[in-house]
Amino acid sequence: MTKNSASRTPSAWTGMIPVDDTALAVTDTGGSGTPVIYLNGQFATQSYWRHLTAELGPEWRHITYDERARGKKSKLSADYSFEAAVRDVDAVLAARGVERAVVVGWSYGAFVGAHWASRNPDRTIGAVLVDGAQPFDWLDEAMEVRIRKLFRRIGWFAPLLRPTGLVPRMSAEQQAESNIELGRIARESELGPVLDRISVPTRYVLASGSSFGSRGDEQERIRAGLDAVVARNPKIRISAKVSSNHGAILRKDFPAIAAAVREVAADR
Template sequence: MANISTTKTVAPWTGMVPVDDTALHVTDTGGTGIPVVYLNGQFATQGYWRRVIAGLGTEQWRHITFDERARGRKSLRSKDYSFEAAVRDVDAVLAARGVDRALVVGWSYGALVAAHWAERNPQRALGTVLVDGAYPYDWLDDAMEERIRKLFKRMGWFTPLLRPTGITPRMSAAEQAESNIELGRLSRERVLGPVLDRIAVPTRFVVASGASFGSKGDEQEQIRTSLDAVTDRNANIQATKVASNHGAILKKDAPAVAAAVREIADVHHGER
C-alpha cells in the first residue's frame, strides 16, 4: 500500500460545501487513509459508490463522495451545469475537506471529469480509475443531438415526480439534454484524445460490456473500441474488461473497481 495517507486523523463528516451560486452535499468518511474522491455519473448520486466503498473498507482509505449540482436530495440548483463547473466542483470539495492530493475515481460522465482533473493536476492526482467513460469517440452528430433532446423531453413528464427521492436531478429536460450533448462534444476524438495522451499519472479503465439504457445495438461496444489506441499511446493507462453493462457496473462489478483503486495505490507505491 502506498505511503500517501494522512498523518492526522480526520473525523467523519457530512454537510454542505458552498461553490459558485450553489452548495453541494458532501460525505467524508475521515480517518488517516489515502483520500479517494468519487465522481458520479451525469445524473447519478453518491449512493452509487456504496459497494465499491464497502469493498475497500475504511482502514486504509478515506472516501469522499458528493452529489453534483441539483443532484441527489440536498445539493442545490445552479445557473451553471456545464462540464467546467463540474471540474471546479472537484477542487471546491477537496479544498473544503483540506485534501491536496487524492486518487480520483469516476464513472460515466464522472470518468470524463476525472480524466480532465488528473490531466490538469498531475502533482495532485495520485492516480485515476475511469469506469466505463471518457472514451474518445465521435458518437455525436446532428441526428444524435435530436434523439437526445427527444429522449429527455419524453421523460420530462414523470422525472419531476421522482425528484423528492433524489433519483432524478432537479434540472429541466432541456438542461439535462444540453448537458448530454456537451458530453458528446467533449468526447470527440480530436478533443478528448489529447487529454488522455497527456495524463501523466497511473490510470486504469474498467470497461463494461454490451448495451444499456438509451443505447441501440452495438453502439456502446463500438465506442469502447476507441480505448485501444489510447492504451497504445500512453503507457500510464491500462484497461480491464468486465461482464456487466454500463448501468450495472458499479453494482455487479464493484470488486473490479475496488481492485483497480488498490492497483493504482500499489503502482504509486512502486514508483516512490
C-alpha cells in the same frame, strides 16, 4: 490549515460545501487512509458508490458528493456545464483539506476524472475511469435530435421522482444540453489530447453491452476507441472488462473496480 490541525486524523463529516452560486452535499469518511474522491455519473448520486466503498473498507478515506441539483440536498445552479463539474472537484477537495487523492469516476464522472487528472498531475495519486472517457465521435445532428426527444419523453414523470433524489432537479432541456455537451467533449479531437497528457497511473474498468439510450453495438464501438489511447500512453491501461452493462457495473462488478483502485495507489 495550521501545522497542528494538519497532523490530526480527519474526522468523519457530512455537510454542505458552498461553491459558486450553489452548495454540494458531501460525505467524508475521514481517517488516515489514502483519500479517494468519487465522481458520479451524469444524473446519479453518491449512493451509487456504497458497494465499492464497503469493498475497499475503512483503510481508505472515501469522499463522495452529489453534483449540482443532484440527490436530495445539493442546490440548484445557473451553471451545469462540464467545466463547472471539473471545478467542483477542486472545491470539494479544498474544503476537506485534501492535497492529493485517487480519482474514481463512472460514466460522466470518468470524463471529469480524466480532465482533472490531466490538469492536476501533482494532486492526483492515480485515476480509475469506469466505463466512460472513451474518445469517439458519436455526436452528430441526428444524435442531438434523438437526445432531445429522449429527455422530453422522460421529462413528464421526472417531477414525481425528484423528491426521492433519484432524478436531477434540472429541466429536460438542461439535461439534454448536458448530454450533448458531453458528446462534444468525447470527440477524438477533444478527448484524445486530454488522455495523452495524463501522467499518473490510470486504469479503465469497462462494462459490456449497451447502456440507457444506446442502440445495437454503439457502446462497444465507443469502448473500442480506447485501443489507440492505451497504445499511445503507457500510464493508461485497461484493468478489466466485466460482464455487467453500463448501468449495473458499480452494483455488480465493484470488486474489479476496487482492484483497480488498489493498483493505481500502489503504482505511485
